[in-house]
Amino acid sequence: MRPIILTIFIFISTINSVFTQWIQTESFTAAVTCLISVPASDLPGGEVLYLGLEGNEGVWRSTDGGDTWTETAMNDRTVFALAARGSYIFAGTDEDGIYFTSNGGSTWNQTSVANRTVYGFTEAGGYLYAGTKDYGVYCSANNGITWFQTSLNNKTVKSLSSFGSTVFAGTLLNGVYKSPNLGTTWTQTPLNNLHIVCIAVNGTNNEVLAGTDTGLYSSTNLGQSWSNYYHDFEVLSVILSGGTIVTGTDGGVRISYDNGTTWVQRNEGLNGNPLLRTLSVSGNDIIAGVTDHRDAIGNYVYKRPLNEIIGIKVLSSEVPDRFRLLQNYPNPFNPATSIRFSIKSSSEVNLSVFNSSGQQVAELVNKNLSPGEYEYKFDAENLPSGIYFYRLTAEKFSETKKMILVK
Known part of the structure; x- marks a missing residue:
């Protein structure tokens, strides 16, 4: 009789080896308003993270994937927006315009856009755009050295995004504006009477997503028409990956794995009643700036492996x-x-x-x-x-x- 060899595997679940929730890495006295990840080939992780804070707390940076943070020389202004172009980091401030650094935040210089509140940046066709309070959209053709005001010049623009030569501007109470020619002319889209908090464009299917104070809207024809994905949360940030949509809301993280058909919450590990202000991808992780609704001074940075959120x-x-x-x-x-x-x-x-x-x-x-x-x-x-x-x-x-x- 031939011997029968059995190989038995006993699966033991060890909680400590599984990273299945959001992990808090840092806390601040002011709210985190924006996060960006910048390539850095000289660092082990290959990236540097920057975040902006309210309360005149300025810009902070992390070189270890968001685990620890250090203050930059921009430490006495409220910062609403950040953008990166090459070795330059741009900061949009509250009532003090646009600043830039070319040395990782050791020093900052003010640009020609001064005395303005700047809420957002985007890039298109080699140009850099900035959305401002009351003065619309500014544009720079020389990497932020000089700026000029576009014809959208009398609206509060809270967010910007782009696809090819088309630039989208999300405004306060006037919906979404669109420029098909790099900001030369602008037209108001049919989504025209809402407060737009954030905008994102999915380059794989030309879908435009607009986060508002009354929910998330989608356009599959570059803004010609819009439909509502959901309307029970304020949407403050959006990340897109194929058919997966990750949104930061006043109820935490809401995700759709099927192009917006169904939605689930992924708040495991987040404190209290989370207001998720901003999201960014860094390497294999997703980083979030979170405020606890029930704690006025509870402002945190969380991280989580990206494949736990977007892998499916x-x-x-x-x-x-x-x-x-x-x-x-x-x-x-x-x-x-x-x-x-x-x-x-x-x-x-x-x-x-x-x-x-x-x-x-x-x-x-x-x-x-x-x-x-x-x-x-x-x-x-x-x-x-x-x-x-x-x-x-x-x-x-x-x-x-x-x-x-x-x-």
């Missing part, structure tokens, strides 16, 4: 005939691989990764999913080479497959 993609909404877990591809992989699976009926779904000792090293999905076909892009940048196992559980279904990470 809806491939099809057709109802499959069974639950199924497919083999990851590529396999072996370095450092990322895609995992596809099918959900037959609306279920609480968990997709987790374990090492060869049975320790859980990542929880990729832990939420209710509608029927359909899904794909998760798993990034193992922070894991060592070796054999790993990924397991899908939903209702009574459970299946495990092996994958190999080779670095």
Whole structure:
């Protein structure tokens, strides 16, 4: 008789090895208004983070992915907006115009835009644009050395975004304006009577998203018409990734994994009643500036692995005939691989990764999913080479497959 060899893997869930919620890294006495990430090849993480604060607390920077922050020389002004172009960082201030630094914040210089409140920046066609209070949109053709006022010159512009040569301006109580020619002329879009807090453009499908004090609006034809995604939260910030929309609201983080059809909250780990003012992506993490509604001086920076938030993609909404877990591809992989699976009926779904000792090293999905076909892009940048196992559980279904990470 031939011997039968059984290999048994015992999966042990170790909470400390799983990063499944927002983690607070810093607290401030003033609200975080803006966050940007700037490439820095000389640093281990490859990026520098900058944030702006209210209360004349200025600009702070982090060189370790947002874990610790240090004050720059801009330390006595309220800063509402930040932008980066090459080695230059621009800061939009409250009633003191635009400043810039070319040495990481050691010194700052005021530009020709002075005595203005500046709420937002964007870049298009080699030009830099700034949205201001009462004076509309300014433009610079020489990297901020000099500025001129565009023909949109008598509105309060709270946010800016662009796609190609088209610039979008979100205004206070006058909705969204659009310039198809780099700011030469402007027209008001049909979204014309709302307070626009933030604007983002998805370059993959030309969708424009406008966050307002009454919800989130979408245009799939560059502003010619608009539809409402939801209207029960104020939307202060938006990040787009394929079909995933991440919004920062006065109720925390709301995410859609299916291009705005359905929405879920992802507030795990956030304090109290979170007002999420700003979002930024830094490397493999998403960084958030948060104010606790119930604590007037509770202003924080949080971070969370990006693949916990954005990793899942809806491939099809057709109802499959069974639950199924497919083999990851590529396999072996370095450092990322895609995992596809099918959900037959609306279920609480968990997709987790374990090492060869049975320790859980990542929880990729832990939420209710509608029927359909899904794909998760798993990034193992922070894991060592070796054999790993990924397991899908939903209702009574459970299946495990092996994958190999080779670095």
